[in-house]
Amino acid sequence: MRIVVQKAPFDFGAEAGAFAAGRTDMGAVVTFTGVVRDLPDDPLKVMEIEHYPGMTERALEKIATEASERWNLGDVLVIHRFGPMTPGEQIMMVATAAPHRVDAFAAAEFLMDYLKSRAPFWKKEITGDGADWVAAKDEDEAALDRW
């Protein structure tokens, strides 16, 4: 398990290539990447992500540990950035490795659902009109019920 919280961009290709490399017992690797999305009506200048140093790492480790207990996983990787980002930049990625794909897919979705509303990150969108904190969506909270 590897948890990384950093300001700098990460190299998705290098991370995905190195993840679970050489693990001949892992038949499936799933990766997800979150990307800063531009706003359709009000062009986004900057997405600023704030986090709670210390609790962030602790929360991500807890979520990744729970995923490892629920599914048969060989490895888990979570990288999440903070600070200012522009549209098209990669915000975060998760990767899961498992002997079979069902576990790898389910664990990746579980990780995403939980880190969206249980890891202490907050997004602020800065446009030409001003700055707004992104509100949490009810559906993000509801998504946890399926686990």
Added chain:
Amino acid sequence: MQVLYFAWVRERIGLPREEIDSSAATVRELVSELAAREDRYAMAFSDLSALRVALDQDLADFDAPLAGVREVAFFPPMTGG
């Protein structure tokens, strides 16, 4: 104890953290003490359903006891991913 604020809670109160000397037994009591201080606190704590709290870096609820807690953090619902 150290009290930390994040996102719009930090912006409304105007500082990221402060040392608070309180004998509040629960988070809810601490919130009442803070809200009584000044308008900016009252505004930040006006709707508890829009807030989350963490005690020593674990999510908790507003009725949780504060005995032994060193770090309390208030923030809006999280928006990671």
